Structure formats: C-alpha cells, structure tokens
Amino acid sequence: MNRIVIGRYIPGNSFLYRMDPRTKLIAMILLMVSVFLIQSFIHMLVALLLVALLLVFGGISVKRVYLGLRPLVFLLIFTFLFQVLFNRQGDLLYSLELHYTVLNLSIAMALVIMWGFTKRFLRFRLLYFLATVAGVFLLFHYLPFGIVLGEGTFSVYEQGLSTAFFIMVRLVIIITLSTILTITTKPTDLNLGLESILRPLRILRINAEEIAMIIAISLRYIPTLLDEANKIMLAQASRGVDFQEGKLKDKVIQVVSLLVPMFIISFQRSDDLANAMETRSFVPGQKRTRLHILHWSGLDTTALAFTCAALIGVILLRVVGW
Amino acid sequence: MNMIDIENLSFTYGGKVEALKNVSLCVKKGEWVTILGHNGSGKSTLAKLIVGLLKPQKGTIRVDGVELSERTVHDIRKKVGIVFQNPDNQFVGVTVRDDIAFGLENLRIPREEMIERIEHYAKRVDMYSYLNKEPQALSGGQKQRVAIAGILAMRTEVIIFDEATSMLDPDGRKRILSYMRKLRDDGVTVVTITHDMREAVQSDRIVVLKDGEILKADKSEDVLKDKETLEKSNLELLLPLEVLHGLEHKKSTNEEIKEFLWQLSLNG
Amino acid sequence: MAIKFERVSFQYRGIDEKGYLALADINLSIAAKGEFITLIGETGSGKSTLAQHMNALLTPTEGRVHVFGVKLTSDKKKNRRQRLNPIRQRVGLVFQFPEYQLFEETVLKDIIFGPKNFGVGQDEAVERAKKMIKVVGLDESYLERSPFNLSGGEKKRVSIAGILAMEPEILILDEPTSGLDPMGRNALLEVFHNIHEQLGKTVVIITHDMNTVYEYAKRVLVLREGALVYDGDPSGLFSRKHVEDWNLELPEILRIQRALEERFGIKLDKSPRSRKELIEALGEVVG
Structure with a gap:
C-alpha cells in the first residue's frame, strides 16, 4: 500500500508550492484543454518542452513523475503500437515484408516463451519487452526459410505514426500535469481549492462544502x-x-x-x-468559519495569465490554421 | 447550583430492551461524578441522552437550568462536551490541528481566535508538538488527548468521558486520569462513565447503575467501600479496600492498618 | 518444542523502503502442552507481530521460525511452497476485536466456519460448536442467535469458541479482556485457566494487565522495542530493578504486600497470587 505514488504530497518549496491550489487546479484544466487543441507536430513538441521546463523550475524530480507514469507505460505502448500497426491512412512511410514460416514461427514462439520466463529476473523489463517484439519482426523478415505458411507486410503510414505520437504526448503531458498538482499540493489544500471552485454550483443546489x-x-x-x-x-x-x-x-x-x-x-x-x-x-448546511484559508498572490495572477495566454494562443493557432 | 439535573428518565431501545428505568440524578457545578456500571448497565445510553444523541422517552434532562429539547439541543451541546470510547472513531481532522479546529469552526469562532485557542489547548494536553501530525502517527491515548483539547477549546462547562480510557494501555489511561483531575481543579464539571474503579476513586460522588437502575448514589468514600452494591453491578472493590473489608470481617482492630489501606486505595 | 524462534527479526516495509524493525533477534521456544504464558510490553513493542509469527501469518525477515516441524524463513517462495494452513489449525490465534472475524448469520455457522475450512465434516463441526460454546461459558441457545446482536463480552466468547472449535493445540489470545467489566474479565480468565488445566493446552495471552500476569501465568515474556528482554516466571519479573528499568506496573497484590511490609514490617510466609489468598494470608498475620 505504501507504493502508491500518484496522489502523494512531497514537501518542497518551489514556486509551485507557493501557488494557491485554486490556481493550480484551474491552470491544470486549462492546460489540458490546450493540449487537446494542439494539432501541429512542432507545437506539440513546444508544449512538451514547456512541461519539462515546468518540472525543472518547479524543482520536481523527473524520477517522481516517471514513477507516476509507470503504471500506464504499457497502456501507452499498446496505444502507440496499435495506431502504428493498424492505422493505414496517409502516405506509406515504411514497409517490411514478412514471411511466416514453420521455422521462424517456432523460433518466435520460443522467444516469446523465453521472454515470459525471464522477464521477472531482469531490471529493464520494458526495454526487454520492446526488444522481444522487435526481434520477432526481424525474424519474420530476415529468416524466410522453411515451409512458408503465409506472407504479410509490416507497414507504417504517416497518419498512423502522427496519431500515435499525438495520443502518446497528450497522455504523458496530462499525467505529468496531474502528478505535479498532487506532488506539490497537500490533500487538505487541494480539497479546499476544489471546494472553492465548486462553490458556484450552489445555483444547482449542490453544496460544495x-x-x-x-x-x-x-x-x-x-x-x-x-x-x-x-x-x-x-x-x-x-x-x-x-x-x-x-x-x-x-x-x-x-x-x-x-x-x-x-x-x-x-x-x-x-x-x-x-x-x-x-x-x-x-x-x-450551517455556516462555519474556517481555520484554513487560501491566499491569492501576484504569483497566482501571473500564473493564471500565462495559462490563459497559452490557451488563447492555441485557439488562435487553430483558427488561423497554421 | 446543579449543572445537570435528570428526573425520572427512562429509555427503551426498539420498544424491547429497557436500557434505563426511572433514573434521577444531579451533577453540581464543578463537581466530578462517576457513573459506574457493568457492560450493558445503560451507562452509555445515559451519556447519549445527556448530549441529545438520543431522545428521552420519559422524564426530563436539564442542563444549566435549561430543559433539553429539539430547540435547545444545540445550545446545550455548546455547554457539554463528550469524549467517546474509541479514539479512532472521533478524530475528524486530517491533522491534530484540524481536529481541534473542527468544533471551533462549527461555533463560528473567528480565525485569529481559533489559532490562539488551538495552540493554548494543545499545550494544555501536552500535544503542542504534535499539531501537524496525522492521526495514524498517534497512539490511542494521544488521540484521546486531542479529543479533550478539541472539547476544551470549545470552552464547554461540562465534559463527559464515556469509557474514554477503556481502549487505552496503562500509560495512556493514567495520563487521561491526570487530565480529569486537572479539569476538576480548573472548575470544569466532569462526568466519567466507566467500570474501572481506579477512575472512580478520585471523583466526588459515585452513581452505581445496574440493569438501567440506580443502585446507589453517594459520596465516593461510601460507595467505594460498599462491597455488596458494587458486586451486584459486576464490579469489584479496589484491592486495598477488599483487604480492608476482609480484615473487618475477621474483626480486626488494627485501626492504623485500616487507615493505611484506605489511603492506599485513594492513591490509585 | 512446538514453536521455536531462532534469531528472528522482522522488519515492516515502509515508505521509501525505509523499514521499521518490529522484532529484533528473538530466541524463544514454546511447548505444545502445559504452558500458560503471558506476553507483555508497551504499545508498539511488537507483541502482536510476535504472535502473528507463531501461526505463520507473518514470516521473519531474518532468522527462522519452526512451527510444528514447518520451517519458516525470509525466503518467501520457499515458505509459500509449504502448506501453512495446517499450522493455523494447530496454533489458534484470537484477534483483539471479535468484529474482525464474526460474519455469519448465526453463532453456530460462525463457529463451524473455522473447522470446516480445515476439512472437518458438518456433523463433527456442529458437535464441536455445541461443546465449545459451553467451554466459553455460554449455553446452546446462543448458537441460533445472530452474532451481531450480542454484547461485547458475548461476541468475544463466540470468537474464542470459533477458534477453539478448530481444536488447536496452542491457543493465543490478543488482549482478550480489554473493555470488559471486572466480573466479565474474571469469568473469561477462568475460562482460559480451565482450557489450560482441563484440556491441557498451551495458552498464550497478550495483555497489559499485570494482575492477570501475576495471578495466572506460569511464564511471562516481556518485549521492549522488539527485543525479548525477559523470559521467565512472573515472581522473578517484578524485582525492583526490572520494575524501574522497564517502567512496569506492579500487580495490585504485590503493591499492597510491599506497602504493608515497608510501613508495618508485615511479612507473609506464602506469596499469595489471588485476592482471596492475599486476604487469607493477611488475616492470619494481622489477626
């Protein structure tokens, strides 16, 4: 139970820690929306770079964020491979002829079984998995001996690669942002911020408190x-x-x-x-005073201004259609 | 002046189990009263009735001259605080500070005063250095101390301990006992509900309950020595007093030893 | 020896792999028959952790535990390959709160749950339930009641009957009398005494109550910060040095005895263990 990393607050004192939880919550939502609106490859890389800068200046160790990402790594790779393999729109970028023969199929099977048995003893399991997958493909291409059972091609199309890229980067950014939020905000503060943001819902008779x-x-x-x-x-x-x-x-x-x-x-x-x-x-339902109150500072206004600018920028880019 | 006045109080659970039968008792201002009884004698029911968690089916409860009713219950709860048995089930806050704050927030105390009171009362129960700690990092006795601070901070006039030491280890229990003494010395009205004779020893008066009825209500000295009454309610004499009782039974005339045993029992 | 600890340490794994040492280098053996042991120590001294090693709920991170011939070490895979369930049948462990184990609709079903898990047939299990409900001081009418409508003391007795019905050779109880009124407590202690005397089982009781230690135990184990600092008979435990060093509470009987001796020079020939014995012994001397 102690290994859960997502949602754990880690004390620190960078500007991210000094920000009001409301700012962080709103900024996170705005940034997530922005990331979904981005359509160009370059802009996406810029966004990724900005998030990396946020990590560096926010004094958050990349290792922590990676620990947060780790449970989702397989999902990420799966979506990536799925898109690359099955999305056949756009230009053909690369293709590899595959021959399925009795010989290479059995070797491939042996390879997979070996992977299954040995994976628990190795440290870089993910890399090992990828190497195994690559190995299987290479086998099918470079070892066309024996009785041929079938033929196929492994082809990568432009659209597939770019969709895969966008999905991956978006997910990475979203998870990184939310990890930043939970690492730098105490649960009580986060809760207080949430309450404050939800307060307008009173109109719908929802009691935020x-x-x-x-x-x-x-x-x-x-x-x-x-x-x-x-x-x-x-x-x-x-x-x-x-x-x-x-x-x-x-x-x-x-x-x-x-x-x-x-x-x-x-x-x-x-x-x-x-x-x-x-x-x-x-x-x-009765009114209470509160021990914890939130302090809005210049930092928050600045941060929120930047995020809004980013969102507006992305929208403009999209409207203009660069 | 009576702080708590109970007259002809009866309570039955689900129309079947008679928990209290025609109970009358009073607690004076600044007094320390122990309500003693076996498991299931109705003593916790009595506590719940006094703080308005249960509604009396017969009889009346007055706190500081005000009769308890749906209309007055909120005012009465500002005067009467209660520490329950299970330390884990009454810790509301995420930290010690938040937990002491909880009652004050409900009373709409301004923030500055709240901070002052939290620090003051955390010091009173020697929990000041733990203010930022989470409940998981505290022992049962420490959690009970936080509960006491939370109630004291609300400046209640009465504090009820409903078997508040029964889940604690000996050290924790002794600690809470010492706070009970301090509270009484500070003029707070204290009601302890227990089956532990060591908790009863220093109180001013003892009420013994058995199966929902009062067997005896008297000065502590008299009840502590009353073997017959205590045993009827599944309790036992403090050992020095049991020895004293045995010597008297054998018609011993050594008054010096008898007095010594009595003093020994009072020292817990 | 039924249970044997050899240099056993146990470390709880905490946040950031920094562990918390709950048991440190424990050597200990317990016989399958005829022992009445109390295990004492302050909160957090490792009492429950030690007890949970005795029926293999926990396995050591260092050292070896032998329970009825099964060897448990820090090698988790090797431990898993052995059948641990038979150990749990032979070493019965009753947890502090009966609420942790009661779950069936009737007391009967709850009591036979354990035995049936260990392969005892329905009829045999019901027979045992009928027998054990009496051993813990309740009558057969309780068998048809719901375990949730019982008082705290009754729940405790039912939970003990549920373990006894497994017919363990060793019975371990974690703070069995906490929260009970004096008569309830005495009655339950008598039950354990009878289980020990009449059924010849080894009983291990975890407690904070020094009176229980002094009156009932033949042997007492003292844990301090995970280390076993005393393993011997209760009368040797309460020497002045130990009491001071380990911040022990004196049993009431000893406290009075010592106070009378100090003040009046009264010396008793025998060393009374129960209230009754004390009063009798004093009556003879004071007269």
Whole structure:
C-alpha cells in the first residue's frame, strides 16, 4: 500500500508550492484543454518542452513523475503500437515484408516463451519487452526459410505514426500535469481549492462544502480502513481462509468473510463519527468559519495569465490554421 | 447550583430492551461524578441522552437550568462536551490541528481566535508538538488527548468521558486520569462513565447503575467501600479496600492498618 | 518444542523502503502442552507481530521460525511452497476485536466456519460448536442467535469458541479482556485457566494487565522495542530493578504486600497470587 505514488504530497518549496491550489487546479484544466487543441507536430513538441521546463523550475524530480507514469507505460505502448500497426491512412512511410514460416514461427514462439520466463529476473523489463517484439519482426523478415505458411507486410503510414505520437504526448503531458498538482499540493489544500471552485454550483443546489467535508473525511479514514481490511484478512486466515488458493465457490465465501466484517465495522465507525461530529456542534448546511484559508498572490495572477495566454494562443493557432 | 439535573428518565431501545428505568440524578457545578456500571448497565445510553444523541422517552434532562429539547439541543451541546470510547472513531481532522479546529469552526469562532485557542489547548494536553501530525502517527491515548483539547477549546462547562480510557494501555489511561483531575481543579464539571474503579476513586460522588437502575448514589468514600452494591453491578472493590473489608470481617482492630489501606486505595 | 524462534527479526516495509524493525533477534521456544504464558510490553513493542509469527501469518525477515516441524524463513517462495494452513489449525490465534472475524448469520455457522475450512465434516463441526460454546461459558441457545446482536463480552466468547472449535493445540489470545467489566474479565480468565488445566493446552495471552500476569501465568515474556528482554516466571519479573528499568506496573497484590511490609514490617510466609489468598494470608498475620 505504501507504493502508491500518484496522489502523494512531497514537501518542497518551489514556486509551485507557493501557488494557491485554486490556481493550480484551474491552470491544470486549462492546460489540458490546450493540449487537446494542439494539432501541429512542432507545437506539440513546444508544449512538451514547456512541461519539462515546468518540472525543472518547479524543482520536481523527473524520477517522481516517471514513477507516476509507470503504471500506464504499457497502456501507452499498446496505444502507440496499435495506431502504428493498424492505422493505414496517409502516405506509406515504411514497409517490411514478412514471411511466416514453420521455422521462424517456432523460433518466435520460443522467444516469446523465453521472454515470459525471464522477464521477472531482469531490471529493464520494458526495454526487454520492446526488444522481444522487435526481434520477432526481424525474424519474420530476415529468416524466410522453411515451409512458408503465409506472407504479410509490416507497414507504417504517416497518419498512423502522427496519431500515435499525438495520443502518446497528450497522455504523458496530462499525467505529468496531474502528478505535479498532487506532488506539490497537500490533500487538505487541494480539497479546499476544489471546494472553492465548486462553490458556484450552489445555483444547482449542490453544496460544495459538504462535498469537501466528505472528501476530507474519506482522506482521513482511507488509511484506517486499509489497515482494518488487512487485520480482518489476517483474522480470517487464522481460521483457515486461504486467500491465495481455493475454488470459485471457496472464493465467494472468502470474499464474504472479508466484506461482512468490513461493512459492519465501517457502519459502526461512521455512526460513532457522526455522533462525535454532532456533539461537537456540527450541523450540516450551517455556516462555519474556517481555520484554513487560501491566499491569492501576484504569483497566482501571473500564473493564471500565462495559462490563459497559452490557451488563447492555441485557439488562435487553430483558427488561423497554421 | 446543579449543572445537570435528570428526573425520572427512562429509555427503551426498539420498544424491547429497557436500557434505563426511572433514573434521577444531579451533577453540581464543578463537581466530578462517576457513573459506574457493568457492560450493558445503560451507562452509555445515559451519556447519549445527556448530549441529545438520543431522545428521552420519559422524564426530563436539564442542563444549566435549561430543559433539553429539539430547540435547545444545540445550545446545550455548546455547554457539554463528550469524549467517546474509541479514539479512532472521533478524530475528524486530517491533522491534530484540524481536529481541534473542527468544533471551533462549527461555533463560528473567528480565525485569529481559533489559532490562539488551538495552540493554548494543545499545550494544555501536552500535544503542542504534535499539531501537524496525522492521526495514524498517534497512539490511542494521544488521540484521546486531542479529543479533550478539541472539547476544551470549545470552552464547554461540562465534559463527559464515556469509557474514554477503556481502549487505552496503562500509560495512556493514567495520563487521561491526570487530565480529569486537572479539569476538576480548573472548575470544569466532569462526568466519567466507566467500570474501572481506579477512575472512580478520585471523583466526588459515585452513581452505581445496574440493569438501567440506580443502585446507589453517594459520596465516593461510601460507595467505594460498599462491597455488596458494587458486586451486584459486576464490579469489584479496589484491592486495598477488599483487604480492608476482609480484615473487618475477621474483626480486626488494627485501626492504623485500616487507615493505611484506605489511603492506599485513594492513591490509585 | 512446538514453536521455536531462532534469531528472528522482522522488519515492516515502509515508505521509501525505509523499514521499521518490529522484532529484533528473538530466541524463544514454546511447548505444545502445559504452558500458560503471558506476553507483555508497551504499545508498539511488537507483541502482536510476535504472535502473528507463531501461526505463520507473518514470516521473519531474518532468522527462522519452526512451527510444528514447518520451517519458516525470509525466503518467501520457499515458505509459500509449504502448506501453512495446517499450522493455523494447530496454533489458534484470537484477534483483539471479535468484529474482525464474526460474519455469519448465526453463532453456530460462525463457529463451524473455522473447522470446516480445515476439512472437518458438518456433523463433527456442529458437535464441536455445541461443546465449545459451553467451554466459553455460554449455553446452546446462543448458537441460533445472530452474532451481531450480542454484547461485547458475548461476541468475544463466540470468537474464542470459533477458534477453539478448530481444536488447536496452542491457543493465543490478543488482549482478550480489554473493555470488559471486572466480573466479565474474571469469568473469561477462568475460562482460559480451565482450557489450560482441563484440556491441557498451551495458552498464550497478550495483555497489559499485570494482575492477570501475576495471578495466572506460569511464564511471562516481556518485549521492549522488539527485543525479548525477559523470559521467565512472573515472581522473578517484578524485582525492583526490572520494575524501574522497564517502567512496569506492579500487580495490585504485590503493591499492597510491599506497602504493608515497608510501613508495618508485615511479612507473609506464602506469596499469595489471588485476592482471596492475599486476604487469607493477611488475616492470619494481622489477626
């Protein structure tokens, strides 16, 4: 549970830390929209460069961001390969003749199996995976001996490559931006900012303060509940529940033996908590003063001005059609 | 002047389980009263009734002369604070500071005063250096101390401890006991609800509950020695007093030892 | 020896791989029969972690634990290849809060849940449930009730019956009497005493209550910051040096005895362990 990197605040003191959470939230949304509007290759690279500059001047280690990206790396590569392989619009850029023969198919299969067995012992798994994929393609091209079972071509079209590129870069930028937000903003501040931004929703009879309270209490109790779930699992394991093995029927009862105590304890908790809140004079919907208040500074105005400029710039570029 | 006045109070859960039967008692201003009883004697129900979490089905509760009703409950909660049993289930804030602030925010205390009070009362329970800590980093006893600070900061006149030490280790328990003493010395009205005789020893008066009825309500000295009453409510005498009782039973005349045992019991 | 710890350390893995050492270099053995052990130590001293090693819920990060012939080491893969479930049947562990384990609609179903997981047949399991509900001091009518409508003390008893029905050779209880009123506590301690005396099982109790240690235990283990600092009989534990060094609370009986000795020079011939014995012994001397 301690390995979750996304959403973890890491203390620091760059300008990103000094910014108001509202600014950061709004700026993030505006920048994300901008990134989606960008259509030119060069502009996208510029955007990527700007995000990199933000990391450097914001004093955030690239490693942290990479840790945030890591769970999504496979998704990114998959989308990339999918686009490259199957999008056949635009000019043909590159093609490779492939011959599927008994010999190279069996070698390819052996290669894949070897990859499956050895991957857990290696450090650069991703690279190893890519090398294996490349190896398979090369096999099909350069080893056309034996009984031929089929022919094919591996071709890359311009449109496929550019779509793949755009999707990748957009995702990387979005994830990087949100990682920056969570690394530099305490959960309480983030919550406060969210509450403040949602306040206009009062017109729709949505109470932002209550939503913020719910989020705050969830933040407070998630670690407690995880700890509790772990203890329940141990208690049931002591009664012979083997969470790693068992048939489907056993699995059902295993889950029930975990969920029922979990529910009952959570209900007890929320009941107690509601009592504690009520006796400390909490009345839902009533006005409260707040200990934490947000400070809007010149930095925030500047930052927001820059982001707005970026968005307007991107829109203009799109309208003009460069 | 009575701080809490309870008359002929009855409460039944779901129309079946009689938790309190015709209970009458009072707590004077600045007094420390212990409500003693076995598990299921109705003592926690009584606490919930006093702070308006349950509605009395029969009888009345008055706090500082005001009768508890739907209209007055919010005012009464400003006067009566309560520390519950489970330290984990009453910590509302994400940090110690936020938790002490919670009640003050509800009372609409201005921010500057809030900051002052938080620091002052965190110091009172020796939690000042923990203000930025998250609850996961605190022991059960520390969480209970934060709860006390949160209530004190609201400047309530009464503080109820509803089995507040029963989930704590010996050190945590002793610590909370010492704060109870300090509170009483500062003029706060204290009500402790417990089955631990060591918590009852220093209070001014003890009320013994059994199956929802008051068995005895008297000066602490008299109740502490009353073996028969205490055992009826699943409680046991403090050991020095049990020994004292045994010696008296054997018609011992050594008054010096008897007095010594009595003093020993008072020192916890 | 049924359970044997050899130089066992356990490190919880925390944020940024910086660990927290919960157990440090523990050597210990426990027999399958005839022991009544209390395990004491301040909150966070590693008591529960130690107990969870005894039925292989946790495995050491250093050193070896032998439980009924199964060897557990820091090699997770090797541990996984062995069948750990039989260990959990032979070493029953009752957690502090019964709420962690009760989940069935009736007490009966909940009690037979454990035995059935270990391959005991329905009829045999029900027989055991009927027997064990009495051992923990409740009657058969409880079997048909819902475990959620019971009082705290009753829930605790049902959870203990659920472990006893697995017929473990060693019974470990994590703070079994916390939150109970004095009579409830005494009654439950008598239950453990009977399980130990009549069924001949080894009982290990984790507790903060020195009176329990002094009155019931034949052997006491003291943990301080993960290290086992004392392993011996209770009367030796409460020497002046230990009490000061380890910030121990004295059992009430000893406290009174020592106070009377200091003030009046009263010396008792026997060393009483229970309230009754103390009063009798004092009655003879003071007269």
